[in-house]
Amino acid sequence: METLNNDFVHSIPERIFPGILYISMERSVAIHLCACGCGNEVVTPLSPADWQLKYDGAVISLIPSIGNWNFPCQSHYWITNNKIKWAASWNKNQIEDSRDFHYNRRKMLEPENKDAPKVQDESLIIVKKKRWAFWGILRFFKL
Ligand SMILES: [Zn+2]
Structure with a gap:
């Protein structure tokens, strides 16, 4: 999976589909299934201390990178302009x-x-x- 489609929602849907980045401005949170395909849900709170969302009217970016250190896959990537950019794994x-x-x-x-x-x-x-x-x-x- 190299691209995520953004979907602005009021609340997080019960079923999360791969390839979609759900964003709830009301709840200040974004959620997606891990880009590696492992199926784990990645919850990224949006706040000055957590992730910042950049939206230009078409595509979104999340800053900083997403490090899924609590998952077995340990995947690490950036979401930039709806594209997954893989990053080096960390020790x-x-x-x-x-x-x-x-x-x-x-x-x-x-x-x-x-x-x-x-x-x-x-x-x-x-x-x-x-x-x-x-x-x-x-x-x-x-x-
Ligand atoms: Zn994963």
Whole structure:
């Protein structure tokens, strides 16, 4: 599969078909079946801390790339102008670093959270790694 068709929906349909990127602006989420064909549903929340959607009226892009580290396939790709662009697979350190980055970015964007770690404080980042792992599971399996 090299191309996804975008489908703007009000809520996520019960049945997800391959080759379609469903986007719900109401729920600020996009969902599609993993581009590798494994059949897993990939849920990408749209927010300043998660994925950004670029829509030019015809085709869409999701930024940043999609790394399905919680799936056996471990696929990693970009969705750019409705096209799948495969990216290099990452090792565990790269995955951890990326999770830390997004975890801290999310925390920084939630100023009301008093537990938000400061990026400079590396000891806090390490402590938060395990919590991220739990959060990551929720993120990919819960809508
Ligand atoms: Zn897959």
